[in-house]
Amino acid sequence: MIAFEHVGKRYGGRFEALAHLNFRVARGEMVFLTGHSGAGKSSLLRLIMRLEKPSRGRVVVAGHDIAQLHASQVPFYRRQIGVVFQDHQLLFDRSVFRNVSLPLEIQGLEPREAARRVRAALDKVGLLYREKALPMELSGGEQQRVGIARAVVNKPALLLADEPTGNLDPQLSADIMALFEDFNRIGTTVMIASHDLALIARLRHRILRLRDGRLVADERAV
Amino acid sequence: MKRAATPRPTGAAPSKRHAAKVPAEPPAARSGARSQQTRFSSRLRAWGRHHRAMALDSLYRLIRHPMGNLLTMLAIAIALVLPAALWLTLDSAKLLDAELDESATLTIYLELSVDASQATRIEEAVVADEDVAQTRLITPEQGMAEFQQSLGLDDTLAGLEDNPLPTSIVIYPQSVEPTAIKQLAVRLETFSGVDEVRVDLAWVERLRHLADLGRRVALALGVLFGFGVLLVVGNTIRLAVESRRREIEVVMLIGATHAFVRRPFLYSGAWYGVGGGLLALGLLGLGNHWLAMPVAALAASYGANFVLPQLDVTGSTILLSCSTLLGWLGAWLAVTRHLASIRPR
Ligand SMILES: Nc1ncnc2c1ncn2[C@@H]1O[C@H](COP(=O)(O)OP(=O)(O)OP(=O)(O)O)[C@@H](O)[C@H]1O
Ligand SMILES: [Mg+2]
Numbered sequence: 001m002i003a004f005e006h007v008g009k010r011y012g013g014r015f016e017a018l019a020h021l022n023f024r025v026a027r028g029e030m031v032f033l034t035g036h037s038g039a040g041k042s043s044l045l046r047l048i049m050r051l052e053k054p055s056r057g058r059v060v061v062a063g064h065d066i067a068q069l070h071a072s073q074v075p076f077y078r079r080q081i082g083v084v085f086q087d088h089q090l091l092f093d094r095s096v097f098r099n100v101s102l103p104l105e106i107q108g109l110e111p112r113e114a115a116r117r118v119r120a121a122l123d124k125v126g127l128l129y130r131e132k133a134l135p136m137e138l139s140g141g142e143q144q145r146v147g148i149a150r151a152v153v154n155k156p157a158l159l160l161a162d163e164p165t166g167n168l169d170p171q172l173s174a175d176i177m178a179l180f181e182d183f184n185r186i187g188t189t190v191m192i193a194s195h196d197l198a199l200i201a202r203l204r205h206r207i208l209r210l211r212d213g214r215l216v217a218d219e220r221a222v
Numbered sequence: 223m224k225r226a227a228t229p230r231p232t233g234a235a236p237s238k239r240h241a242a243k244v245p246a247e248p249p250a251a252r253s254g255a256r257s258q259q260t261r262f263s264s265r266l267r268a269w270g271r272h273h274r275a276m277a278l279d280s281l282y283r284l285i286r287h288p289m290g291n292l293l294t295m296l297a298i299a300i301a302l303v304l305p306a307a308l309w310l311t312l313d314s315a316k317l318l319d320a321e322l323d324e325s326a327t328l329t330i331y332l333e334l335s336v337d338a339s340q341a342t343r344i345e346e347a348v349v350a351d352e353d354v355a356q357t358r359l360i361t362p363e364q365g366m367a368e369f370q371q372s373l374g375l376d377d378t379l380a381g382l383e384d385n386p387l388p389t390s391i392v393i394y395p396q397s398v399e400p401t402a403i404k405q406l407a408v409r410l411e412t413f414s415g416v417d418e419v420r421v422d423l424a425w426v427e428r429l430r431h432l433a434d435l436g437r438r439v440a441l442a443l444g445v446l447f448g449f450g451v452l453l454v455v456g457n458t459i460r461l462a463v464e465s466r467r468r469e470i471e472v473v474m475l476i477g478a479t480h481a482f483v484r485r486p487f488l489y490s491g492a493w494y495g496v497g498g499g500l501l502a503l504g505l506l507g508l509g510n511h512w513l514a515m516p517v518a519a520l521a522a523s524y525g526a527n528f529v530l531p532q533l534d535v536t537g538s539t540i541l542l543s544c545s546t547l548l549g550w551l552g553a554w555l556a557v558t559r560h561l562a563s564i565r566p567r
Contacts, residue, residue, distance in 0.1 A: 051475075051566060072479070081476035089472050106478045108268025204338070 298498025455552030495549020
């Protein structure tokens with residue numbers, strides 16, 4: 001599903017955020033990405049989303065070198081990836097419901113079908129009863145869950161999450177991770193960047209460890 | 223409804239381009255002519271739905287901040303009113319022109335020694351000329367009467383014993399073409415008994431040149447003020463884009479096309495244009511009402527029957543379409559220029 005081939009990423013010419021990345025993620029796999037702050041986790045995910053292009057090497061997703069995508073194709077590519085952002089990226093002037101329905105709106109899904117899917121997604125993250133609330137009225141953890149609902153509402157084949165449990169208490173974190181595992185079980189490829197080493201270790205999935213932009217360990221679950 | 227003038231596939235519009243597919247469903251679900259067909263029509267419906275939603279959404283945003291938006295529309299209206307009013311005036315000047323053509327005449331003054339019967343003979347000779355349509359003989363007595371009347375000086379001139387005026391013939395030519403009239407004048411001068419031929423064409427021509435100049439000025443003003451409308455709308459939309467920058471970044475992060483992002487702003491621009499156009503029509507009507515009385519009085523004092531022209535249905539439609547189009551275009555330029563600088567973070 002995802003292949004990094006000798007990928008390097010420089011910001012502003014000199015600073016090397018990522019270097020010599022080589023790995024593959026198979027279809028239907030669930031992978032954790034970890035490393036210290038500034039190790040390059042977000043940068044790696046941004047490369048997959050094609051928010052950045054690699055300075056060196058190739059990023060291949062579903063058999064396509066995504067650097068080759070024409071600018072007009074990029075939106076259609078992005079629609080097929082569900083992303084939970086480190087900073088939520090919610091719109092604060094619309095309700096939880098409308099935030100979650102945004103990807104479906106962009107795709108032009110018929111409103112009744114869209115509403116059904118939005119409610120299903122909100123139900124999964126346990127926020128159905130807050131659908132009319134504004135994001136401002138929610139706690140940080142609840143906002144995070146709205147972001148997750150938005151990422152999965154579209155039933156993407158690939159799910160990327162950047163610190164999805166950053167603001168959650170341990171119990172809720174475990175619940176959210178279980179949710180990701182549910183999606184993984186029905187065939188979704190899942191890649192999660194996280195600091196929460198204890199939680200990750202417990203879950204027994206593959207772990208990619210970054211340090212200063214380099215892949216220092218690729219631990220397969222036993 | 224308008225489509226963004228861009229070759230890019232729109233938000234939900236049918237498109238032949240495919241991004242790298244990350245297949246979520248088995249390929250079988252995507253094949254088959256029928257499912258292609260339904261996909262196409264459902265996409266078309268989705269596209270129409272988004273247009274409708276954005277048209278209403280942008281209208282709602284406009285109404286929510288009536289004051290600022292009204293000022294923008296007023297600026298557009300003012301920019302449109304000036305060239306439109308000038309054009310209208312010139313259009314009515316054209317009607318006046320026709321009236322002037324009718325009144326284009328030559329006057330020949332006969333020598334003082336010519337008596338009444340000679341004068342009649344000369345008039346007959348003049349009528350025989352193929353370029354002459356009609357003539358009117360004015361005897362010295364008639365001339366004096368008209369003169370006195372026009373000056374309102376009955377008593378003063380009544381004291382004159384000798385009538386100093388010559389017999390004159392007013393000639394209405396067949397053609398109002400300046401060169402034809404000049405040739406006619408040259409011919410008439412050779413007639414015996416003719417003292418002087420006076421052609422009063424200079425002012426007719428001057429008026430024509432003036433009208434021509436006016437039309438060019440109106441056109442130039444139209445183009446200039448059209449740019450003004452573009453700038454006004456462009457600036458307003460630029461601010462709107464800036465204030466919704468965050469939203470734009472987010473929707474682009476999750477796969478919105480440029481056309482999708484642009485759409486609500488294009489509708490805003492078009493609404494500004496519609497509002498500005500309607501206001502301009504209102505202002506023109508108001509101006510007409512305001513000026514009608516004095517203009518009619520002025521025209522009457524010249525013995526002319528002239529009413530201020532009003533924009534008819536066609537004219538109003540043209541004005542409204544132009545302003546709508548300008549608003550849309552201004553928005554398009556502003557959004558397109560601005561979108562290039564917005565990259566999702
Ligand atoms: N747009 C950018 N321009 C310049 N440098 C950048 C940019 N984005 C990231 N960096 C740098 O690249 C390095 C990796 O950043 P990245 O956000 O990928 O780290 P991270 O592993 O996600 O960290 P955290 O756990 O704090 O989120 C950092 O040193 C950061 O300063
Ligand atoms: Mg990060």
